[in-house]
Amino acid sequence: MGPQPTSLGSGTRGPGPGKAEAAAAEVDRASVIRAFRPLGWLRIREAIPSWMSWVLGVIPILVLLLAWWAVTAGPDAESRMISPTILPSPTEVARSLPQLWFERALTRNLVVSFSRVLTGFAVAVAIAFPLGVLMGAFTKVKAAFNPLSVFAAYLPIPTLVPLTLSLFGTGESQKVVFLALAFVIYLLPLFVAAVDSVDDVYLKTAYTLGASRTQTVGKVLLAISWPDIFRAMRMGFGVGWSYILLAEMVDIGKGLGGIIMVSQRRGPREHIYLVLVFIVLVAFLTDRLWVWLGRRLFPYREVRR
Amino acid sequence: MASNPPTKVGPTALGKIVLILFILACVAGAAYYFRDLLAPKGAGGPKKVDLDAFAQQVGKVEAPDTKGITTVNEYTYVPADKLPPVKGVSSYTWSAADKVVQFPINVWIGWLPILAANHGGAPNTESIFFKEYGFKVNLKLIDDPVVARDAFAAGQSHVLWGTLDMMVLFAPGLMADSRTAPRIFQQIDWSNGGDGIVVRGSIHSVKDLKGKTIVYAQNSPSQYFINNLLIAAGIQPGEVTHKYTATAFEAAAAFVADKRIDACVSWAPDIYNIPEKVTGTRILTTTSEANKLIADVWAARADFAKDHPEVIKGLVAGIFKAMDQLSDPAFKERAFQWMGELYGMSVDDVRAMQNDAHSTNFAENKSFFLNANDPTNFERTWKNITFVYRELGLVGTPARFDEVMDFSVVKQLEAEGAFKHQQDTYRTTFAPTSYTKLSAEAPIVTQTIRINFYPNSANVYEPQHDDVGAPLPNTLYDPSVEATLEKVARLAGQYERAVIAVVGHTDSSMKGKGTRYQDVKQLSLDRANAVKQALVKKYKFDPNKFTVEGKAWDVPADPDDPMNQALNRRVEIAVYPPEA
Secondary structure, three states: OOOOOOOOOOOOOOOOOOHHHHHHHHHHHHHHHHHOOOOOOOOOOOOHHHHHHHHHHHHHHHHHHHHHHHHHOOOHHOOOOOOOOOOOOHHHHHOOHHHHHOOHHHHHHHHHHHHHHHHHHHHHHHHHHHHHHHHOOOHHHHHHHHHHHHHOOOOHHHHHHHHHHHHHHOOOHHHHHHHHHHHHHHHHHHHHHHHHHHHHHHHHHHOOOOHHHHHHHHHHHHHHHHHHHHHHHHHHHHHHHHHHHHOOOOOOOOOHHHHHHHHHHHHOOOHHHHHHHHHHHHHHHHHHHHHHHHHOOHHHHHOOO | OOOHHOOOOOOOOOHHHHHHHHHHHHHHHHHHHOOHOOOOOOOOOOOOHHHHHHHHOOOOOOOOOOOOOOOOEEEOHHHHOOOOOOOOOOOOOOOOOOOHHHHHHHHOHHHHHHHHHHOOOOOOOOOOOHHOOOOOEEEEOOOOOHHHHHHOOOOOOEEEEHHHHHHHHHHHOOOOOOOOOEEEEEEEEEOOOOOEEEOOOOOHHHHHHOOOOEEEEOOOOHHHHHHHHHHHHOHHHOOOOOEEEEEEEHHHHHHHOOOOOOEEEEEEHHHHHHHOOOEEEEEEOOOOOOOOEEEEEEEEHHHHHHHHHHHHHHHHHHHHHHHHHOOOOHHHHHHHHHHHHHOOHHHHHHHHHHOOOOEHHHHHHHHHHHEEEOOOHHOOOOHHHHHHHHHHHOOOOOHHHHHHEEOOHHHHHHHHHHOOOOOOOOOOOOOOOOOHHOOOOOOEEEEEEEOOOOOOOOOOOOOOOOOOEEEOOOOOOOOOOOHHHHHHHHHHHHOOOEEEEEEEOOOOOOOOOOOOOOHHHHHHHHHHHHHHHHHHHHOOOOHHHHEEEOOOOOOOOOOOOOHHHHHOOOOEEEEEOOOO
């Protein structure tokens, strides 16, 4: 609760010395009253300092860890609220890190999985981007591909594993193709929507200025929808991680999916949770990278914040 | 730059690039220096299997057993003495009013007796379990073993289905909590054609798999099946490229899709469909020959078994009762129908599976759980799986067989005289055959064993001799002969239906030194015979299962190194498919 900016809605027009003080006092009183109203400290779109956003962000994580610790605490396995055969305790999970890191080569597997996600993503963008832009720009193209896109969005993706298997074998290409498929299905509608949402005003202006069809697509539709397309890519990149387990179901060897699957069967189960932690970590870091890149590419989008 | 030189402070553009490159090089160098810390290679990769480690798991402390065992030898201990005691408060869901046992099963014909006993999947009052023992059973389909295991650990189900090899993998984790420790009370079936290995045409025997690529579902009976065979054939797992899938179905699909894969381990019906549909493929072997290799069992939670011994006994007895009733073809048809309803399959599809497994009745369970001489009893099967999996590095500290095996119910039923009429029908009778006839085809697998015979002796249990040649009592010339015979017995037991050739070979050290070839040939034959007799005597095999042959010094072990006499003195055990 920092000092309130006095100019907001207080109606002080003439900056007379006595008047301003009285007004400030009035505003202060108002903010105190507001703060004690139910949920008065919650204000719509208020600006908070960065330390506060960090603190507020850490609290739920700590609560979760505490809850985890509480349900798995106890002198022996039998007195825990949740049995270690289901959920190991945080310390047990932490203690199994060296084994996962050294014996099971966590980082190498992480790199393998990450590069699979990355390759699949690149392939997907190479397909979904041109198709999405064309669909967004030309109604006939959209009419042709939209039913397929809608159908694909409702597909239970796991059922495609055997299909990609018989078409692309058991090697690396099958995994990349499967991930690319999942990415395309997610990204395509978002790309179309991004181009679709460009206001007609811009098109009319472009036509008035005598822009050609190519120019209109390239310099108006695409140029305006770039930030939205980028945002769709940022959101979509996470999708790959949710499918990595399915992608790595065949020819289980390297990759985080393999580690999880093997740990489920013959333990240690601690590694399942550790791998999840690392996936979250990687997802967080890559998301930061996307945000940083977004700020660099589209600084004009940042003005609103 | 030139327009405003005085304000320009700091490095030039080139300087910045050099600086950044320098920093990057430092980071890369540090990363490389600490590469084993940042990205260790891991302990994975093909391990070198110690094929002699087998001897260590056969009781070394026993006195040499030179007489052989002539009667059925039953365990004398009480299971409760060896099973881990249950601590704490039971933590499974159970309603004393409804009394419904949650019993998940997978798609497998072996569950026919329990489906028959329960009159379908849903809990009902018509079932044997309710009418005779006063509880209900809910058989639900949980095909994914991991989900079944998790439901078991969470106390949502009281029973865990599985093959014994799955239990070996699951047991150490589940035993972390004494309440979820699995207790195995009953064998449901032996896989009897349900599992198999399909290969491309150029492969005729397991030894041909060396250097080839195989695909199978990891941590499944498939993995045990193939690796047990590879180890029996003396092939290091690292000499074969293993590709893993999550399910057997995907392994079959991968084999069909990818011509670079030379073999797959999968289940019926895929293993029978592939050779019909894909040219150039054939079945190498199935569990219709290795018919005592893969055992299906069920395990109960330790806390549930402790709290409800009468329910456990009812489950075991009810299943045996249903096995009797299934001999009525009309009832069997109804059972097929119940199974079809639960699995969402047509009755025809269910009927087509009926030969994939052999339901093990009371007498067969008795032999499996209690008979210490049975070459494929619980203890040996468990130890064999543990041996294979430990050598592959798949299990760290495995559970002992007597920490999970609970034969108390089988013993109780025996004491009550129940199911006396059920006879062990799962025994193959063999007609005598000749080695020449047998060896016309390629063997499925050949195992080479070495027994150190006393010079010119053909007695496997030959004692040591003192300086003047007098035998020393209670000694063995080859102290590891028991372990060697055990190894053969297990393979011969697993391949219960197969015919086995025991081929003796001698070294060629006396070649051209006045020794008569005839005598050497006779010695090699005598030694093969001695191995056969020892096996028949100790493990009660049908003598006609074995065919003996003496090859003298004709076939060196390694054609590239024919004078390696240590390798040449050997006995080869070749497993041949049963004659059609």
